[in-house]
Ligand code: SF4
């Protein structure tokens with residue numbers, strides 16, 4: 001039995017490799033484009049390894065920047081993509097399996113990107129094993145960073161298991177066993193909330209940084225994640241429906257729009273409560289919010305992004321709320337683009353930089369990422385996109401029935 | 415919070431008109447937020463109270479820099495370029511040994527000196543004797559006398575990090 005399954009699994013891997021290796025011309029062009037971006041990113045990272053993080057614009061005053069901003073944002077994407085499973089299940093959106101699959105695949109890709117962003121941020125990545133158990137000395141449970149690494153890895157394993165299990169059973173031509181699958185899927189939901197809460201606590205737990213030391217940070221993280229994750233899944237679904245022979249009903253897509261309306265309303269409500277608390281009864285700590293919204297002493301490179309994010313989010317909310325817009329596929333797509341970009345600014349660097357500016361001694365260092373940092377970041381996004389493309393290709397080939405044990409054995413021999 | 419616009423010291427002569435000087439170093443907090451957050455346990459409090467970093471174990475994640483409320487930690491963003499002839503051969507592994515690129519460092523109260531019963535370098539260098547250093551647990555020490563008889567304060571007391579770095583008014587008329 002085990003031997004047979006192992007053999008089947010080897011076939012499954014070979015079949016998957018065949019599926020990612022072949023495709024239309026458009027597919028190859030896409031791969032080539034991603035490959036170029038990854039190569040550029042790798043070169044930039046090589047440059048960083050040679051000269052140190054001085055190639056970034058981070059300095060002692062703003063000691064985290066573009067990398068950790070992207071990390072915080074992507075944890076949200078990883079979390080929310082899976083949460084879509086709940087409505088998919090409750091509302092019984094046609095093939096729930098497909099919704100789950102794409103959500104989990106997006107999560108897996110997002111977590112890989114998260115880990116890459118944290119790794120490139122390290123001053124000495126070659127010693128990353130110092131925080132692993134047994135070989136290293138993880139400061140668990142005191143350091144929230146060890147918690148974050150733990151939950152992210154567990155979450156990664158959960159998602160990876162679900163995806164592999166669904167695909168492998170389909171590959172064998174059987175139906176998945178809901179008694180194995182559903183409990184794990186439902187377990188991954190509290191985990192999804194968990195990874196994002198722990199990531200928020202990473203910041204909330206710093207009492208010296210007034211801007212983050214607020215109980216609202218974790219709820220705001222979650223609310224933001226529910227705006228960016230489903231928006232991304234929506235966009236992925238639209239692309240896959242066009243190019244990838246993926247079956248997904250309009251109703252399901254419109255339902256995502258409806259969900260986004262709630263999420264964005266809550267998110268903007270949180271923004272409002274925070275703005276009120278900061279500005280109505282100002283204290284010395286309001287200085288960070290003032291920098292965020294208006295800049296200080298004429299130094300305001302970040303303020304324009306804060307307002308842009310607000311505009312994007314408000315526009316997205318209008319689109320999600322008004323039925324005439326929400327039920328128009330193209331306008332809804334635009335709303336999702338707004339929602340995704342608005343949250344990217346707000347939950348990425350928009351959250352990070354004001355926490356460091358002015359710094360703990362009152363100094364203002366205006367941070368904008370260096371070209372090298374951005375190039376590394378683009379490379380990581382390209383890795384995520386490539387990973388997702390390959391996984392989705394296998395998934396679709398299997399769920400559409402093209403990739404089955406029977407067909408693979410015919411192609412590659414027993 | 416007073417906002418300093420230009421970070422670096424720009425006056426030709428001191429004291430400059432309208433300025434008030436507050437030198438800052440690592441506050442050697444009794445409840446140090448920087449050590450709690452370190453994911454690898456590369457930084458800790460020694461039994462004599464000094465907060466130290468193992469420069470060989472630090473991975474350069476800079477979480478401790480985000481946690482420190484006093485801007486006391488500094489990262490080696492580039493390759494350190496101290497000329498070999500300027501390196502002090504009297505070193506301590508947790509103190510002034512040369513740090514590599516990619517790790518965090520901070521003031522260690524000159525651990526390589528004070529463990530030998532000498533004063534920290536800043537204390538020795540200060541031309542007006544504005545710095546005092548000593549054993550807080552020794553009731554007869556000068557530092558204990560100052561704490562008991564002068565008006566002293568610590569920075570950001572509300573954070574309850576309990577610094578062991580105090581500020582006091584030394585001039586009689588103003589104390
Ligand atoms: S001042 Fe900063 S670096 Fe020094 S002990 Fe306190 S928290 Fe740690």
Ligand code: SF4
Pocket residue numbers: 451452453454455456457467471472473474475476477478479517518
């Ligand atoms: S930078 Fe080094 S000392 Fe600071 S938290 Fe990270 S591993 Fe610990």
